[in-house]
Amino acid sequence: MNEQNSWPRATYRLQMHKDFTLKNALEIVPYLDDLGISHLYMSSLLTAKPGSLHGYDVCDHKRLNPELGTEEDLQKLSDELKSRGMGLILDVVPNHMSVGCFNSWWHDVLENGPSSQFSNYFDIVWDDHYRESLRGKVLLPILGTTYGEAVDSGAFQAVVEEGNLYLKFGKIRLPIDPRTYGAILEPTLESLRDSMEEPETVLPELQSIISATKHLSGRMEKDSQKVLETRNEIVVIKRRLLELGLRSPAFQSEIETQFSLLAKDPNQLDKLIELQAYRPCFWRVASDEINYRRFFDINDLAALATERLEVFQNIHEKIFKWLHADIAQGIRIDHPDGLFDPKRYLARLQDEWRQGGDRPTLYVVVEKILGTFETLPKDWQTDGTTGYEFLNYINGLFVDSAAEARIDQIFQSFTGIEDSFEEIVYRKKMIILQSSLTSELHVLAGYLDRLAQSERSTRDLTLNGIRHALREVLCSFPIYRTYIDGDVQSTDRVAVLKAIRAARRRNPLLGREIFDFIRDTLLLKPLSSGTASQEYRSAQIRFAGKFQQLSAPVMAKGFEDTALYIYTRLISLNEVGGDPMLFGRSPDLVHKFLGERSPGGLSPLATHDTKRGEDTRARINVLSEIPDEWNERSLRWSQMNDRHRVALEDHNLAPDRNEENLLYQTLIGSWPVNAAEERQSYSQRICDYMIKAMQEAKVHTSWINPDQEYLEAVQKFIERILDPDQSSEFMTDFQDFIKQIHLHGQWNSLAQTLLRCTAPGIPDTYQGTELWDYSLVDPDNRRPVDFSIRQDFLKEFQSDQSTDTIQDLLKNSDSGKIKILLIARCLKLRKEWPELFSRGDYQALKVKGAKAENIFAYLRTWENLASLIVVPRLTWKLNSARKCEPFRAEWEETTIELPEHLLKRNWRNYLTNESLKPVETFSVQNLLESFPCCLAIAQ
Template sequence: MEADLAVTSTPEPRIPVSTSRLQFNRAFTFADAVRIVPYLHALGVTDCYASSYLKAVPGSLHGYDIVDPTALNPEVGTEEDYREFVRTLKQHGMGQILDVVPNHMGIGQSCNAWWQDVLENGPSSRYSTFFDIDWRPAKHELEDKVLLPILGDQYGTVLENQEITLVYEEGEFSVRYYEHRLPVAPKSSVKILSLRLDELIAQAGAGDPYVEELQSIITALSHLPLRGERAGPRVVERYREKTIIKKRLAGVTRESPEVRKFLEENVRVFNGTKGDSGSFDLLDQLLDDQAYRLAYWRVASEEINYRRFFDINELAAIRMEDSAVFRESHQLVLRLLKEGSVTGLRIDHVDGLYDPGHYLQYLQSWASGEFLARPAGSAERPLYIIVEKILGKGEALPEDWPVHGTTGYDFLSLVNNLLVDRSNERAFNEIYTRFIRRRLSYEEVAYETKKLIMRVSMSSELNVLGYQLERLSERDRRSRDFTLNSLTHAIREIIACFPVYRTYVTESQEGVTDRDRTYIRLAVAKAKRRNPALSSLVFDFVRDLLLKQTDERFNQDRQEQLQFVMKFQQTTSPVTAKGIEDTAYYSYNRLISLNEVGSEPTQFGVSVTTFHERMRDRQAHWPHSMSATSTHDTKRSEDVRARINVLSEMPRAWKARLAYWSKVNRKHKADMEGQLAPDANEEYLLYQTLIGAWPLGPLNDTEYQAFCQRILAYMTKAVKEAKIHTSWVNPHQGYESAVADFIQAILDRTKPTPFLEDFLPFQDTIAHYGLINSLSQVLLKIASPGIPDFYQGTELWDFSLVDPDNRRPVDYTLRTRQLADLQRACADAGADRRSLARGLLETRTDGRIKLYLTASALDFRRAHATLFSEGDYVPLECGGSKREHLCAFTRIYRDQAIVAVVPRLVVGLVPNAKSLPIGPEVWGDTWVTVPSWKRQSEYRNLLTGETHLSTAVEESQALNLAQVFGELPVALLERIT
């Protein structure tokens, strides 16, 4: 296997120049991708960044619920369709980065053969160690079983309502529950086959060959190895014999009408009679014999005994730390790498893995054909790999990870904050506090929401850790008096106080890194302060285990200690993700553009100096990390955030509008037992959402209703995610309906609406400034260190909200036509593109200005790839009256230089919302220094074709921004001389 999978050569990794993320599913197939590759190439994109397209649960729109990692998803296309897609990429000189999902698999709809095998054979399944299942849980009744929380009601109710039924097909018995088909363990089939056997013998005769065959089958089933037997030879025997037996049973039922009728009647008897409780005893006993236990879905949070992706029961975690799991699950991916169809990998949810660093090193070693031949800790990176890693405030990627960077949320947060006015933070705090009539601390919200998740969604994970910790504490006289409750409470509090998603302590003999030690000590110290009533000794005990600081008396239990540490680390990440991204981000709404994946809502803007420092560090350490501004997981699109950021510049106007809107809309609220719906916090979120997502231009009735439906769907999701008045687990239909009624009332344009009459002019003002922010954001992404990534369709204006809103089909026909038109216009304009640029700016609401900027900058970047990948990043000094409204830098490589200049905080630049930040009236005496190798340098604006001569400013050369920004409010300037 190793020889078959190993890559035979170790070429230099293909580093993308730019990427475009494509979401593959039944609505966007390989054939669809083939059609748009020429467009992406014309846009300037060098690499396709593909969502997972391995075989997933039928109907999957995201591909993260893989059921067979060894096959392509048939809904996306055939092998030949895929080959044509790859051929088309290669014809255009493009690479492909594939999204790999190593943490979990989909187990819904009974279409995962590995999982079905586990359900049939239990611990003796050849896949029993593939999934992260606790076969010896604290609850004795679940020993050697998997809890399946798939029922819509209590087990007994569902059973006696005949919703669970036994069926027989071609030699196999199975249990059906709606879309679920669950296998029946072969040995337990004896109960079905033996029922009423004497009646069959009496009817057909003892010497009937088919009856004798059935009796032989029953005997063979009775002698099958038990499902708890894990010894290799016995497992092999079990598989061999059960396969033969199933074929024999299929044969006898096919050939003997009497046996077939006998089985059909037995199945009917097992399925019971509605209204007769005792008639379901047989089926109940049969189900009790299985390697799974059916349960009400609400049981999952407390008793589920397999690790999941977050709290999603249909996504079961796999044990990628097992080399057999790696080989089996990566067969296809490594084959695609070997043949050059895939040139890089994106690793999904890397924090869910047992040992992320080891996995990444293992993967790189496989890719290089040297299977673990490198010394541990080697940082060689023969394959381009990026990881989906959410970095906390001040956190950096572990330096020993053999990767090229992250998927870009760190860049997204930084560039987004650059467009927020830091000086108005205090004003926004007061506005938010006054509107919702209470003072919210984000730190407190995050702490409480993480505890909420541990209580209602992931208490089973906490229980497992608690029992592990109790077993360890019992083995030392100094800790044996710590109770299970106190230990579990300490774990819960430490996780709630954890400052990052997780640490990366390993099972090796090496100590804990300074980075991880700092985070663990900080979390424990905070937990102690919050819990003065709990003995500090309990916290110290947990801390010492996490830091691997136990004395020699614990050496005999070292492996169990390490297992606790590793499992603890796998728990902090999902708790943080669910508690922060999927709860706190919907509960704390001060400025929702800051509530983004990878961002810190308490970070209200950054200075230009900070931006430059972070970019220089990025170029030095992670020059090939992705630079994202929108992804399939962002809470709102880049253009929505760009609009909402404008509010940070105009707190007085925002405060006044809020007061008026709240007053005129109050009559549309409903009183839900003393609580108005929506509450003030939700109302505050709604107004920001409408400002950010409102479409450009007039809408006909159909378009307007579609928009309103999007807002309704978003707000329903938002109030559920906040988990304050309703939730996914405990929905409050009345409250959700009241929120929907409020939205429909205030957006009803069929009659005079004071809200809309006041809102629309204000929103139009925000939208005007927001488009300028968006242009700045695009140019910063393309010119800064890192690999600019474009989420599908965002090269035009995109005002999408969180999924599924951001996964709507993209109109590539429109984009292809518009890009072709722009290319023709550029050819007609020749070197002087001022008139073209001016026209695009005047008609900016159609989105072509964003497309033009994207294509122009990407084309230059592709033609000068080394300048951007290896060139120095040098901040440029700005001077003059408007210098605070600028961000400028240069990229320099040998004798090449490019200068990027963008405006920021635009509201204070122009006299009114009809004005644009261009020309001498706005920029006056403002200038930017530029690199110069002689007394005067000439620069060409790649967006307008204009050339500009530098002039001396003190000891430097500078360009006059009144001229540079004469036609467009952003500039990309190439040094000519």
């Protein structure tokens, strides 16, 4: 979509929070410039929930987060970047806002209900909730106990502040509707009549204020003029109360007393709360009855109706101020699948960008998670994705697909799990729709039921049947969502039909008519009579949009956040946007993907949301090359550690075999280089990870219903097996195994790093991963980064680039210096020859010889420029690899064929600075003699 010369050359992702601010980012700009980064790519800078470590819980879209710094700090950072020819990419969060802290829009909704000027900013079901008592109200799942217990125990406190009345529950402030102020002001008036020395100075004004509150129009008022008048009158009422309190300390004291007395009287407090535009409830109630759309199932994150123009403009106002002021030069869109109409949203972004000037197209990437073989819609105005599909294709290249059947046997034998991954995903999506997203399903079913009841041909369909069938279709949906917006693309039709067929096959007792109705509604087909009003079609489009907004979180929660923690066959494949059933990706498949890829998209190997660090996955991949050795070791370890498993009262043993399988692979992937020095902190990291994994898996425990006894038992098991004093035999055997595969994991890591930096796309480096990254899922992958070490390493390379230095680094690879050297040299070349990598052609190369399957090679060419990239794969299969010096192998007669027009060129290995003679074919042995990968350039 964009002009190539406006694309970033290489990005670097930073997680911003109170402990890493704009000033901290400014300090590392020189280092990032030296590394070869062109654009800093930051998590959201807008005001988030206090103390947020990720920034996606935005509570004010119009203000820079004060915990990160000031506008002046941001300007200084931008100026420093631009002075070095660098830029800034902003993270935009258009789907939701945090309501777990003060949010002025949400606060107004709670105070004024449907009459709030922000009532349509959020997706709230005001009128159609099946509970009549909730109509016109927002359900607030904020209580840690039942509503009755909270009221009876005095958990609510009364607050009077600057003319506003609040109920405070913990840190949460709930506004009192001024229309109901009389419940506090009238007792205050009566008490003051007899106690005040000069009542004539206060009582008439207070009586007038009470009268004004009684004349306010109701919260359900539809007349826009009356609503506006009431809104203005409420401002006046609060100002008068503030002024009266400042003028009369006796009044201020009495209103506080009367409000406190009311809050301590359960009956009076209950009556007051009943009059409000919200209903506080126990947080567990949310899954069944919540009536506002959330980000996934997070109660604190209320979804926004960004499809409304006024909402779009308000949540992007600050972003576009920064963009138009050239403080930032591009944006990344968080979770576009949560939007009602992503295509229209992206078009609006470009329209808004062009307002007030003739500007080139804005650089935009989207965090779109593509299913297997799914492609980005061609009509989206975006430069590409944030790259999860790239990550998974590259990762699959280093998995030995020939071992799939054997790994299957090992997994099933060790864990006892025989279900397919597809079946596990189906069941977990069903659990999600029967628990945390039940309310969203109720709302969707109600919407479709009203559509069915509007026509005689579908009037006999029941609400219960519709809800059941919708649940089945959602559980069978093969991708995150479709993008039906008035037109139905062929890819959307295929997904819908596949889901309908699967749902019908699983539920033969449900009538065919109900599935046909869902299918036809989603595909915007007219009624069987052949007639369809515009009103009916608009309702179909609206339903399709709402269905799509639910199918995405159902997939995310059932697939990413549940099934990926259960199917432990080879956990390096269990990644966001991945497909654990696709056991490896052939070189031909990867070549095809890279050749067709948008060069404007990002190319990461890790992000803040990946399930494992890039080098953790690379090491686990080695297990696919040695299935028999892996089977022998895992069985032996389980026998060694059986005495540490904990017997529970229900006769279960903790951990179970599947959790044990997950644990051993996690240890293999994340085992630190300096294990002895990090043993204590590492043990805690693994405990924290396994607790999260088990809660996500929802087998023995869950976030909603945690089983503390089970969690503590697994934690004890981990602590015992990682304690050399208690498990010396296991620790000795485990570390022996790690020594054998560690080098091959690093080999994979260097290879995938070179691919990331040279393949079509923009190399994206996640913070700190310039060195080995053996991290796990967040929050483990968001630990502080020591940039001083990385800066020192980079300075060493700039002062000494000899081949001898490279050989020393290869022999001492555990320091991670070899990885940062590789990144720095690749990015330096991209800076020297930007067109070659941003606009150049991609050409797969033929590899011949005995070790051909162990090589992946391609060319990047642009005009007279050419670059040759060669990386090894499946290195365990190189017969002498484990016997040679580090990163050395015997490649026999394996060669790479060059196109005819490049045969006479002089080549230089850019990584080692060695010259390569003109040849018709390159010997892999020569190319990889001094370095485990090759990046050669034509002179």
